[in-house]
Each structure stands twice: as structure tokens, then as C-alpha cells.
Amino acid sequence: MQLVFDNLPFLLKGAGFTLLLTLVSMFFGLIIGLVVAIARLKGNLPIRWIARFYVSIIRGTPLLVQIVIIYYGLVDYGITLGSLTAAYIALSVNAGAYLSETFRGAILSVPKGQLEAAYSTGMTPWQAMRRIVLPQAMRIAIPPMGNTFIGMLKETSLVSVITVSELLRQAQLLIAQYYQYMPFYLGIGVMYWIMSTGLAFILERFERRLAKAY
Amino acid sequence: MITTTGLSKHFQDHEVLKSINIEVAAQDIVVVLGPSGSGKSTLLRCLNGLEDISGGSFEVNGIVVDATASRRLRQQATRNIRKQSGMVFQQFNLYPHKTALGNVIEGLITVKKLPKDQAVTIGRKLLDRVGLADREEYYPSRLSGGQQQRVAIARSLAMEPAVMLFDEPTSALDPELVGEVLSVMRELAQEGMTMLVVSHEMKFAREVATKIILMADGNIIEEAAPQRFFEDPKEERTRRFLRQINEI
Numbered sequence: 001m002q003l004v005f006d007n008l009p010f011l012l013k014g015a016g017f018t019l020l021l022t023l024v025s026m027f028f029g030l031i032i033g034l035v036v037a038i039a040r041l042k043g044n045l046p047i048r049w050i051a052r053f054y055v056s057i058i059r060g061t062p063l064l065v066q067i068v069i070i071y072y073g074l075v076d077y078g079i080t081l082g083s084l085t086a087a088y089i090a091l092s093v094n095a096g097a098y099l100s101e102t103f104r105g106a107i108l109s110v111p112k113g114q115l116e117a118a119y120s121t122g123m124t125p126w127q128a129m130r131r132i133v134l135p136q137a138m139r140i141a142i143p144p145m146g147n148t149f150i151g152m153l154k155e156t157s158l159v160s161v162i163t164v165s166e167l168l169r170q171a172q173l174l175i176a177q178y179y180q181y182m183p184f185y186l187g188i189g190v191m192y193w194i195m196s197t198g199l200a201f202i203l204e205r206f207e208r209r210l211a212k213a214y
Numbered sequence: 215m216i217t218t219t220g221l222s223k224h225f226q227d228h229e230v231l232k233s234i235n236i237e238v239a240a241q242d243i244v245v246v247l248g249p250s251g252s253g254k255s256t257l258l259r260c261l262n263g264l265e266d267i268s269g270g271s272f273e274v275n276g277i278v279v280d281a282t283a284s285r286r287l288r289q290q291a292t293r294n295i296r297k298q299s300g301m302v303f304q305q306f307n308l309y310p311h312k313t314a315l316g317n318v319i320e321g322l323i324t325v326k327k328l329p330k331d332q333a334v335t336i337g338r339k340l341l342d343r344v345g346l347a348d349r350e351e352y353y354p355s356r357l358s359g360g361q362q363q364r365v366a367i368a369r370s371l372a373m374e375p376a377v378m379l380f381d382e383p384t385s386a387l388d389p390e391l392v393g394e395v396l397s398v399m400r401e402l403a404q405e406g407m408t409m410l411v412v413s414h415e416m417k418f419a420r421e422v423a424t425k426i427i428l429m430a431d432g433n434i435i436e437e438a439a440p441q442r443f444f445e446d447p448k449e450e451r452t453r454r455f456l457r458q459i460n461e462i
């Protein structure tokens with residue numbers, strides 16, 4: 001265990017990257033998810049079809065495969081990405097697909113009467129979406145969004161395969177150096193656990209604050 | 215103010231409105247009666263563009279929607295009509311994420327693009343008019359049904375409509391809350407608002423309406439001034455309807 005403490009700064013740097021990967025890909029995932037959800041609900045036929053295809057592919061394949069395709073596979077087509085860039089893209093695109101499903105469900109669960117009331121005061125479909133439907137949908141989407149968020153924190157460990165120096169990768173480097181497995185794996189296990197329960201705690205408070213609003 | 219000419223509506227092969235001709239003049243209070251499923255809500259929804267019409271045409275305050283016109287023209291006309299007509303729903307449909315005042319000023323800010331302080335001034339005046347000046351900060355979940363419906367009426371009035379459509383505004387209310395909504399509607403009528411009201415409130419119809427229309431199975435059965443309608447109906451169907459109402 002002493003080994004873990006001696007190398008704590010090295011591991012904490014990895015944990016920092018894990019958090020950064022989570023936050024950045026969640027941010028872009030939210031934007032992608034919202035755009036795709038609206039495209040699927042309001043777009044014309046080809047756009048709806050493309051959006052559906054995207055969601056289906058991402059949800060139907062392992063994240064690990066998506067990561068290696070973006071990092072190693074695209075090289076064949078002359079697209080060479082840095083490992084960190086590839087990680088951001090893979091994780092954002094992946095989260096976007098799942099979040100789009102969350103948003104779509106949430107938008108659909110806003111009662112039809114809300115739209116009708118908005119239309120009857122002369123709002124355009126876009127105004128009604130932005131001012132009336134989305135604020136209500138977001139509230140409905142927050143608990144499942146929180147789950148995706150925490151899931152994302154753990155799934156970032158997969159980008160260790162493309163040598164991004166996040167928490168798991170840092171542990172593997174230390175293991176290669178000291179030929180000791182258990183202390184490092186246990187150590188990062190605890191660190192993941194602290195981060196995800198911390199995140200869950202923050203999200204829960206946020207959720208409760210929003211729930212109180214009306 | 216409102217004229218429909220051969221207005222028809224079908225859902226798939228189900229004919230819900232069969233060539234409806236009605237006329238609502240300025241300052242008229244027209245009450246539409248009829249059994250459940252007769253097409254009353256559908257008629258109002260067509261007039262507010264919430265349903266696309268299948269045949270015929272209608273006109274609201276000079277704006278014409280014709281079933282034979284292109285879809286784009288119809289949608290454009292519909293949007294203009296909505297700016298001139300208010301609609302009040304059976305289920306209120308208040309925005310739950312906005313306060314009473316927020317509900318009233320939403321259209322002023324989003325559609326009319328008024329500055330916030332100006333919208334708030336108008337909103338407060340309207341809440342006062344429906345007797346809810348002290349509830350402006352309340353969210354709908356903390357208002358009674360009657361209060362919610364009055365906020366909904368204020369929200370419609372905020373857009374300064376030339377005509378108001380009411381679809382069973384008191385049907386979802388507990389009996390003791392019906393009166394407060396009806397009295398707001400009576401005041402509106404006295405102030406000269408043009409109103410088309412679907413309702414089962416017979417006393418209101420008798421006392422406030424300038425004309426009663428009975429609908430059944432997508433047709434207009436009879437239309438007459440209240441006195442004649444209730445005292446001396448011409449149609450057998452109307453007599454049957456009034457007998458059924460009186461039994462309840």
C-alpha cells in the first residue's frame with residue numbers, strides 16, 4: 001500500500017485526466033444529444049433517418065471498438081488524431097447517442113397540451129420548443145442524464161488502450177515499473193469509487209434543487 | 215368575426231365535422247352545446263389551427279383559411295389567426311415551470327417581443343382583472359383549478375385577442391370552483407369580448423349567450439337565441455338533448 005501513496009501524485013494526475021475526459025465529453029455529448037434528439041423529432045425524413053442510424057450504430061457496438069476505430073482505423077483514411085483528441089471524440093460521440101435517446105424520451109413526455117397552449121398564443125414551433133418544451137424536458141431528463149454522467153466517468157477507463165494517461169493507464173504504467181498488481185488496481189478502484197459517489201452526490205443535490213423550483 | 219363555410223374535418227375515414235357553417239359576429243357570445251363526441255372540441259381546434267381542416271374554409275377577423283389553399287399558405291394564415299384569437303383549454307395547460315405572472319407574460323415576451331418591465335406591468339394588470347393579483351409568484355402546482363383557469367384566461371387576454379375560444383373551461387373543476395371562472399367570463403362578455411364557448415353550464419348559456427348552437431355527430435342541429443332555444447326548440451334532436459340534460 002505504501003507504493004500507492006508514494007506514487008499518489010502520479011495517480012492523481014491520471015484521476016485529473018479521467019475527470020477532464022468525463023466533463024468534456026459529457027459537455028459535447030449533451031450538445032450532440034440535444035441536436036440529434038431534435039433532429040429525430042422534427043427533422044425531415046433523410047435527417048431523421050441519419051440521426052436514427054447514428055444512434056443505432058453507436059448503441060449497437062462496443063465503446064472499445066468505437067475508440068480503436070477512431071484512433072487506429074481512421075489512420076487508413078489519412079486521418080491521424082492525437083490520442084487525447086481521439087478519446088474526446090469517441091467519448092462525446094458515444095455519450096451523444098445515449099443522451100439523444102434520453103432527451104427524445106423526455107421531450108415526448110411533455111404533455112401535448114403544453115405545445116398547444118404555446119401555439120395558441122402565437123408561438124412558432126421553435127419558440128415553443130425552446131421556451132416551453134425543453135425546460136420541462138430537461139427536468140425529466142436530469143436523473144437519467146446523471147446516470148450517463150457517472151457511467152461516462154467509469155467508461156473513460158477504456159481510452160487507456162489508446163495510451164491516454166488517465167487513471168487506469170497510469171496504474172498500468174506503475175504496475176509495469178514495480179511488478180505489483182493488487183495495490184495499484186485496488187488504489188485506483190477506490191479513487192474511481194470516490195469520484196463517482198462524489199459526482200452522484202453533487203448531481204443529486206442539483207436534482208433536488210431543480211425539483212423544488214415548482 | 216368568425217365565419218365557417220362548409221368546414222369539414224375527418225380523421226382517417228372518421229368524419230368528425232360535416233360541412234359546418236357558423237357565424238360569430240363581433241361582441242357575440244356563442245355557446246356550443248352537444249353530446250360527447252359531437253365534434254365541439256374539434257371545431258374549436260380547427261378554428262385555432264390545432265387541427266388542419268379537411269374541407270371548406272373559415273375566416274377569423276378577416277384572415278381566411280381555405281382547405282384548397284397550399285399547406286404553407288394555410289399554416290401562415292393559421293399563425294396570424296392565433297395572434298388574434300385566444301384559446302382556453304379544459305385542462306388549463308398552464309406552463310408548470312413558470313409562475314402565474316410568468317405564464318401571463320410569456321407570450322408578450324416571446325411573441326410580441328415586449329421588454330420585460332412593460333410585460334410585467336401588463337401581466338399584473340391582467341392578474342388583477344381575474345382576481346389573482348396576490349398570486350403572481352405562485353407556480354401552477356400551488357394554485358387551485360379555478361385559479362389556474364383564471365390565470366389561463368389572463369394568459370390568453372395578454373395577447374389582446376379579438377376573439378376568445380373556450381373549450382369546456384369549467385368541466386375539469388370541482389363544483390365550488392366553477393363560479394369564479396364563469397364570473398370572469400361574464401365580465402369579459404360585458405366588456406364586449408367576442409366569445410365562442412363550448413360549455414355545459416346551462417345557466418351561463420341562458421343568461422350570457424347571444425346565440426346557442428347545438429351540435430351532434432358533426433352537424434349543427436339547431437341554432438337560436440337562448441330564449442327560443444330553451445323554451446321553443448324546433449328540432450326533435452334538440453328536445454331530446456334538453457331532456458337528457460335536465461335529467462342530470
Ligand SMILES: Nc1ncnc2c1ncn2[C@@H]1O[C@H](COP(=O)(O)OP(=O)(O)OP(=O)(O)O)[C@@H](O)[C@H]1O
Nearest residue numbers: 225228230248249250251252253254255256257382
Ligand atoms: N386526434 C384524433 N384522432 C382521431 N379521432 C379523433 C381525434 N380527435 C378527436 N377525434 C374523434 O372525433 C370525435 C369528436 O371529438 P371531439 O373531441 O371534437 O368531441 P367533443 O364534442 O368535444 O366531445 P366532448 O364533449 O367529450 O369533449 C370523437 O369521436 C373523437 O373520438
Ligand SMILES: [Mg+2]
Nearest residue numbers: 254255256382
Ligand atoms: Mg371536447
